[in-house]
Structure formats: structure tokens, C-alpha cells
Amino acid sequence: MIELAEVYKGFTVRDRKTRQKKRIEAVRGVSFSVHPGEIYGLLGPNGAGKSTTLRLIAGLMQAERGLIRVGGFDAGREPEAARACVGYLSGDLNVYGRFTPREFLRLFGQFQGMQARVAEGRALALLERLGLLDFMDVRMEGFSTGQKQKVSVARALLHDPRVVVFDEPTTGLDVLTAKTVLDLLRELRAEGRAVIVSTHVMPMVEDICDRVGILFDGVLYGDAPLDQLLAARHARNLDEVFFQLAGEA
Numbered sequence: 001m002i003e004l005a006e007v008y009k010g011f012t013v014r015d016r017k018t019r020q021k022k023r024i025e026a027v028r029g030v031s032f033s034v035h036p037g038e039i040y041g042l043l044g045p046n047g048a049g050k051s052t053t054l055r056l057i058a059g060l061m062q063a064e065r066g067l068i069r070v071g072g073f074d075a076g077r078e079p080e081a082a083r084a085c086v087g088y089l090s091g092d093l094n095v096y097g098r099f100t101p102r103e104f105l106r107l108f109g110q111f112q113g114m115q116a117r118v119a120e121g122r123a124l125a126l127l128e129r130l131g132l133l134d135f136m137d138v139r140m141e142g143f144s145t146g147q148k149q150k151v152s153v154a155r156a157l158l159h160d161p162r163v164v165v166f167d168e169p170t171t172g173l174d175v176l177t178a179k180t181v182l183d184l185l186r187e188l189r190a191e192g193r194a195v196i197v198s199t200h201v202m203p204m205v206e207d208i209c210d211r212v213g214i215l216f217d218g219v220l221y222g223d224a225p226l227d228q229l230l231a232a233r234h235a236r237n238l239d240e241v242f243f244q245l246a247g248e249a
């Protein structure tokens, strides 16, 4: 459902002090798969390449080398078809404060080419599931971080995507909102969707992820079911694995 083979992506940036151009190799030869009905946890410290990897899967940028298949489509050759399969939640909360959730989701339904009634029905079901139905017609400018995140989650899932790509979905959320989001991810898995989440919250990964990959400096380590990863490294928990790998990387 999601397949990456030897994927590379770098950026050319200008050094702030020296003004010299330099290359950042954000993703270096990454390969892994996420199957339907599976939650893949992509771990790694800040700057490791998690968001870049997820943006590549979501079709927001193109890989420089390697192959990415999403929902059966080649993301390089058929980017629009691949993109249409993906529900992508970015790290930042970009909701428009002057809109209500109903207006905001209606607009995104239009972007996705959905029939207005279908989009409205999906929006209502998702907001109900997320406990936000009472706020459907309230302007979002006064919303809490958690409420905004819930609207972002509803937006990402509006078009009923088979592939779910969530970048740090619980960062900055209170425990109750985080639980709502994690429970929803479990439901998406049970519905047979392929789910990938990035995070640096280890207990969350231990809680919900079937398979784990850990990025350091653009290189993927682990890529195994959690129990296998722990057993292979004689570790009691993911923190221990993380520190071992950090030492090696």
C-alpha cells in the first residue's frame, strides 16, 4: 500500500553565516513498506528526515532517486493518482481562523472534487467521532490547539483515503485529545487502511504501532515489528533501542 525503495531526497540551502551553498541529504536510501491494516511508526530525532519522508509519500515533493508506490500508483509517474489515495496531516495546524469547521471542510471537499452532500456527511461523521460536533458552526479563531488538530484530522480524512500519513499527530496535544487521535488511528487500521505516523514519543509507538523504523540523519534503522526489534537488541523498551542506535549512528 505504501512502498519505498532506495529513496533519496536532498535540499540545497545557503549557509546563513558563510552564504555558501550546501547540500543537506535529508533522506538517504530509505526502503520500507506499510501494508493495509498496519500502523507504521517512523521515529527519529529532530531533523532526521521524518517529515521529508512523509511529504514524499504524500506527494508534496518528488524523490530525487528511488521508487515510491502509494495505493498501487507510482508517485513519480502518476503523482495525482497517488496523491488522491493519501490523507495527509502536516505537523503545523493550518486551519483558517475565520472559517467554521463546516465551512472549512466544505471547501476541502470541493478541492477534493467530492459531491457537496457526500463531503458534508463525511465531515459530520468525522467531527462526531472526534467529539467536535457542537463546534461545527463556531469560528475556529478561538479554538484550542486540540480542537484545531481535530479539524485538521477531519480534513485529512475527509475524502476517505486508503493511505493515512500523519506527521506528529499528538505533538502539543493534551492527553485526552491525544487519546482520541490514537483511538481513531486504531480504527483506521481496523478498517484496513495503511497508516504511517511520525513521532518522537516512544510510548505512543509502543502503544499503537505494528512496525517501527527509526531515522537518524536520513538513514533508516530497525524497520521491524516492535517485539522483534526489542528482542534483537536485548532491550526492554523502545527508548533503549533508540539510544543504542543513536550511539551507532
Ligand SMILES: Nc1ncnc2c1ncn2[C@@H]1O[C@H](COP(=O)(O)OP(=O)(O)O)[C@@H](O)[C@H]1O
Pocket: 011, 012, 013, 024, 025, 026, 044, 045, 046, 047, 048, 049, 050, 051, 052, 053
Ligand atoms: N524544504 C526544505 N528546504 C531545505 N531544507 C529542508 C527542507 N525540508 C527539510 N529540510 C532539512 O532536511 C532535514 C530533515 O528535515 P525533516 O524531514 O523536517 O526532519 P524531521 O521531520 O525528522 O525533524 C533537516 O536538516 C531540515 O533542515
Ligand SMILES: [Mg+2]
Pocket: 050, 051, 052, 091, 167
Ligand atoms: Mg518533522
